[in-house]
Amino acid sequence: YWRKQLGDDHTPLALALDRPRSALRESRGASVRLQLPGDTSQRLRNLAKAGGATTFMAMLALLNLLLARHSGADSVRIGSPLANRSRAETQRVVGYFTTLSVLSNRVDERCSFTALLHQVRGTLLQAQEHSQLPFDQLLQALAPPREAGTHPLFQVKCTEQSASRPQRFADLSMGLDGLVAGEVHFDLSVDFTDRADGIEVLIAYACDLFDAGRIEALADELRVLAEAVSLAPEQPLLELAVKPEYRADAPAIATEDVLDAWQRQHLLSPDAAAVTCNGLTFSRGHIDRAAEALGQQLLARGVGPGDRVALLTGRTAGLVTGILATLKCGAAYVPVDPRWPAERRSAVLADSGACLVLGADPGVPGLDWLALEADLTLPTVLRAWPARVPQLPAYLIYTSGSSGTPKAVVASRGNLA
Template identity: 30%
Template sequence: MSVRSGGRVERECSEQRMEASANPVADQDRKGRLSQVKREILEIKLRGRARDAASGRISARPASQNPLSFGQERIWFQSQVSSNEALYHIPLLAWFDGSLNVRALEASLSEVVRRHEVLRSGFENENGVPVQIILPQVEFAVTHIDLRDFAPEEQECEVRRRADLEALQPFELASPPLFRATLLKLGSTRHALLLTVHHIVWDGWSSGLLIKEVGRLYAAAVAGEHSPLAPPTIQYADFAYWHRSFMDSEDGRRQIAYWKKRLEALPELSTLPTDRPRAAKQKHRGSTHSWRLPDDASDAFRVLARERNTTLFAALLATFKTLLFHYTGQGDLAVGTTVAFRTRSELESLLGFFANALVLRTRLEDDPSFETLLGRVHEAAIGAQSNQDTPFEKLVEELAPKRGLSHNPLFQIAFVLHNLPTEKLALPGLTVGVEETSTNSAAFDLVLHVFEDQPGLRARLEYDADLFDRSTIVRMASHFDALAQNVVRRPSGRLSALSLLTSQQEQELIAQSRTKLAQAASAPTLLHHWVDIAAETKARTAAVIAEGKN
């Protein structure tokens, strides 16, 4: 069983995160051997570690305190006003081939719920304000459905139909667990598991943790052993309490000051042309278009990034911003991205919604070269990463942009590079495969996802189907592919001069134009020539009619 552990929430340059060791001497030696960009990222991590050491580890909160995190508050409020009840659902579909121990699987999932308070948490509405209720225990039951009466060739379609329906079933946020499972029996040695969890208690990193925990718990249960997992040292609500205290500290205020300066006078709305007017209230009805980038794009982007002393993330984002510049002509572009926000070691083994949104703003009024833009994007990414403790919700509150239900505040377009390693799970006696299913929802106007596959790069545009036609998005993907080739070939070219066509497409267009020009040149241009041609081709047709006579 394998799944991208950052299915919805990713972190830029995750591999660099691991370079900060616990040995300061080794860190200093490593800094001398790293490229400039890696040195900058390492220094960010070292500063964060120094701050952690000064403030101490996150500890248990006071018994009377069960605060929501900033991110949970945002999701709760948006869930109250959104007409799309599945907007924050995260559905997974797993296939089991082999001898499945159903009791061991059920026990493993129940133990995960027992271990993590966040899966025993509900969110009640008290006079329009969310209040978190954490239950000491909840009953978690797997729903069982027998599909053996379906013919083998019909079973997969039926599983996917049920998966789609299951993903859309609403949760009652006040009634935990906000995590459910349905096991479909297809045969004696074949099963499918539908998992759906609410984003208010989950993120992409949590999916990877679930795989790790279920793998170890299942193996222990099959062997008749007790849980091999150590109890969590803290719980999600401890993090929420700590984070709120941190934002009231000097470091928290410093980060807010950085963002207020960085985002001063930010345009309220993207000017990306849409196929339909924006509604007064966003319905979040989404769709996607997926494709693979040209085979050589991955290597070319990596070489470009290395030569410009930056990252693959920055190179791809700069290309996306170039595309947006061509589409909008907007000289001040804000694109959002997401980070896992597990910047402290004690958070890496906790389930929960830790994700944070960062706003990456770039000025393009001077029509810079691509390599100049790349440097600006790099600078914005480094600055954002070093100030990522500030929750997006706090930024919205502090900057107080004009709020409405028609669009997301601060940014409406996002970019995510999925570069976390694939988590794999081997269950005794089973071959397991897992995939994400879709709720056909869109939180933003447009999101470009790029996945690092081996080999190459895979891309997906997720879009608001109430704003864009599919044909528009397909064309946009084609233009991104063309830019991917052209920025690598001409990084010193100004953005406005970089073509949205590949060199082959340009040659085909030139050839077509020449053909049409040649045809036009050979066509008659004088009136009597057209009369002669008409007389020859339409000899029996009247040429002139006057007073009823031909």
């Protein structure tokens, strides 16, 4: 089960760091705490209950969405400790049976939060069914590449904590008080506690990687996202382009879109060379005009934010035009080398979920395609370009697949900028 669930691509989650990762990892940590408003918390509880899920599953789905947006990845792994007391004879035994499970979920922002919650629920339930395998044995079996200073298989841990109630013993009153040990074992450790007055979130972070301002901004975005998904759970996630009101001293996290960077350079010197190919040189202005015309054709065919467009072409000027046109539509591009074996091309096209192919005819029934040599004249009536969302994917690059099925590596538009 775990081999199939986790595959052979164990690339660490690419969260933005304030300092480079060191091989000599420090354990010093700090934490940021927030509490969701009571009305937001109740809507999340109701949403979870309607889908046969728990409040923790809803918060776990929310964390998956947040991490996907900040890493640019469409597949997110989160470690979570499970009680591992499924056998009746272990229920009343004093001892530590907890095991770490790796929860892997795909975040497709074309889908709704309800759909993401349904997926997260299924992943967690399946993990509980297969929790008998200790984490160290899972590591030994999968043998992921080890990087000094990086926790293997996952870098973010999420735990559900139980809200404590005061207890009385004769004349004594006893309660539990939260203890922050000041040490962390993961990049981020996120605890959720469902209290009567609202869901409490505690984010512990590694001080050698993150500044307090970045984690405070992350917590604030989690709060804003929680409100957005609780109010519109059936709306496509990519339309929930919410931005919290960051403090002036908080560091920006992927706030610029790659098209902002391109537009700035294009307007600065439109006649400067952008591409040289086969003895011909094309200016930035020429490439941008061609991309605008091609992008309008893509919009007319229904391509939009969150979609994937495959580029089945060699290293030509048309490749650059296709990349830029795809980004202008808010979609992500997927390079496909025409020299690949037909089986690999088909596998990448299927796995990426490409809605259209630019370049050569892929020969896949039902898959729309458009030649890059198409007419690049702007139409009379122009469609509006979608809003730029730095957290959406910019491209999917597939691994060689030498050790198994090729896996997609995703970069966000903000990270590419």
